[in-house]
Amino acid sequence: MVGVLVGAISGITRFSLGGIDPQVYVFSSLFIGLVAGLYGLKFIKRANFPSPAKGIFIGAIVEGIQMTCILVLSQSFIDAFHLVRFIILPMTLINSLGVAVFLSIIHSAQKQELQTRAIQTHDVLKLANATLPYFRSGLDEQSCKKAAEVIKKFMQVSAVSITDKERILTHVGAGSDHHLPSHEIITDLSHDVLRTGEIKEAHSRQEIGCDVSNCPLEAAIVIPLKTTEETVGTLKLYFTNAEELTFVERQLAEGLGNIFSSQIELGKAEIHARLLQDAEIKSLQAQVNPHFFFNAINTVSALIRVDSEHARKLLLRLSQFFRSNLQGARRKLIPLEKEIEHVKAYQDLEQARFPDRYELYFEIEEEIENIVVPPFIIQILVENAFKHAFGSRKEDNHIWVKVAKKGEYALIQVEDNGVGLPEDIVNKLGKEVISSNDGTGSALENLNRRLINLFGQIAALSFESSHEGTCVSCLVPIKKESD
Numbered sequence: 203m204v205g206v207l208v209g210a211i212s213g214i215t216r217f218s219l220g221g222i223d224p225q226v227y228v229f230s231s232l233f234i235g236l237v238a239g240l241y242g243l244k245f246i247k248r249a250n251f252p253s254p255a256k257g258i259f260i261g262a263i264v265e266g267i268q269m270t271c272i273l274v275l276s277q278s279f280i281d282a283f284h285l286v287r288f289i290i291l292p293m294t295l296i297n298s299l300g301v302a303v304f305l306s307i308i309h310s311a312q313k314q315e316l317q318t319r320a321i322q323t324h325d326v327l328k329l330a331n332a333t334l335p336y337f338r339s340g341l342d343e344q345s346c347k348k349a350a351e352v353i354k355k356f357m358q359v360s361a362v363s364i365t366d367k368e369r370i371l372t373h374v375g376a377g378s379d380h381h382l383p384s385h386e387i388i389t390d391l392s393h394d395v396l397r398t399g400e401i402k403e404a405h406s407r408q409e410i411g412c413d414v415s416n417c418p419l420e421a422a423i424v425i426p427l428k429t430t431e432e433t434v435g436t437l438k439l440y441f442t443n444a445e446e447l448t449f450v451e452r453q454l455a456e457g458l459g460n461i462f463s464s465q466i467e468l469g470k471a472e473i474h475a476r477l478l479q480d481a482e483i484k485s486l487q488a489q490v491n492p493h494f495f496f497n498a499i500n501t502v503s504a505l506i507r508v509d510s511e512h513a514r515k516l517l518l519r520l521s522q523f524f525r526s527n528l529q530g531a532r533r534k535l536i537p538l539e540k541e542i543e544h545v546k547a548y549q550d551l552e553q554a555r556f557p558d559r560y561e562l563y564f565e566i567e568e569e570i571e572n573i574v575v576p577p578f579i580i581q582i583l584v585e586n587a588f589k590h591a592f593g594s595r596k597e598d599n600h601i602w603v604k605v606a607k608k609g610e611y612a613l614i615q616v617e618d619n620g621v622g623l624p625e626d627i628v629n630k631l632g633k634e635v636i637s638s639n640d641g642t643g644s645a646l647e648n649l650n651r652r653l654i655n656l657f658g659q660i661a662a663l664s665f666e667s668s669h670e671g672t673c674v675s676c677l678v679p680i681k682k683e684s685d
Contacts, residue, residue, distance in 0.1 A: 205239020206232060223276045230271035234264045251309065254302040261298030265290070326454070329356040330461045337462050338469035341427075341435050343383050347372040349462075353437075357454070361419065361440035367396055367433070376442050380414045388412060392436050395424045399433045401456055405444045421447040425459030429467050437462060495520075498551045505554070516554050523547040534656065535574040537683055538605065542566070545581045545603065552588055559596055560588060565604045570612050574683050576656060582645050583616035583674050591620030591672060611660075611677040619671040632663040653678075 213231035217224045241260060245252055252260065269286045276282035329352065336349035341364070350362040350372045361375030365387050373381035380388075387393060390411030395402050404410045404422045412419065421444040427435040439455055441447050498520050505513035523544065542564065549562045562584065580603055592599045604615040623631075630636055632650035646663065653661040657679055666673045 205235040209235020226275045230268050254305045257301035257305040258298045261301035265294040337465035341366050343371050350374040359439045360442040363438040366435040376418045395436050399426050418442050420444045423455050428463045501554050519547045519550045536577045538573050561600045563602045567606050587618045591618040593621050615675040617673040622669045623667040628665050628667050631665045
């Protein structure tokens, strides 16, 4: 359609000029327009343009069509032949080169546009990466001020402002003398965005709605910052020249708003995950059996009469045990030596109640003695073995605690020579709560979930059991407290 229309315009223009056989040029122009349009159609379907070399070729072809039409349709073949011989070389050369130059300009513009897009994409990704730690920490004045400074630097706008639902959290750039942090939102534009949850633009001071008469801000775009539940704030880009707010700025701001909203949502998810982990640790700490505490006190009370020195040491061990419990409830990771001390305190208290019933052995590789591990990770496994591994057996009960290096991980194993577990129970351990007579049955499941949350599926508890005993193991990344 475009080719035929251009051919018609060209033919009518040529016909209006008069001369010998002007109708020939009307027909040739229409035919050339049709051929060029059909040739261009296949490039339209590919969403690209012919190369300049192909432009030279098509330019020569259509000029050949033009000359053929003159020779065939003119009333005087002799006159037409002399005319064609005179014009064919310069017209073919000029038109072919003209098409090639025209296509070169288009290709150059396309290349420049792609380069511009690549630069913009790089800047957006760099901006998103630079603001990531600030937005993920939540909407507070300190983090928002740093984020706004980064946005202003990359976007090259006159001012950047971030608000929550009620007040200005930060304002960087022009107008900062009256758009003050901690003050209530003063622009009508921001109130509209918070109410509707939609992007708004303003191209004048009146549309911005600032009640300060000498405010230098003449244009703005306000983007809502959203979580899945609601609009939690706004990001505002201000301009002191209204002409600087273009379609490009709007599209870029809209994309950044989506990225920043996602970062805020991820930040909330991380906070919830941390709270969940803290709750799980507190749950593990709360699972210390009250009967264990009462039994330990009764043991100390009985020993006071017959061996006061031993009773004093046990009381200190009990104090150490519960102090470790409190410290573990406040930290995600503790030194391995602290965890081992906790286990030994538990061992001493249990052996005071049941002398010579259990033997506990430690095999810790020297290279990883000072790594950090989640609190209670070994104590829970040892306690579980004390309670459930040996049944009613009163002697020859051995438990081995082994910590060895395995690549970038520490392999932690608690192994016993107990009576073993049925296969159906082994398949459920760590995955669901298993009821027991002397506990809630949720300690292993809780511990397994916490390990996965901290380090991923690779850290999950692994269980092997037979009539010769049970081995529980897990992998923990090798990290030192300084890390």
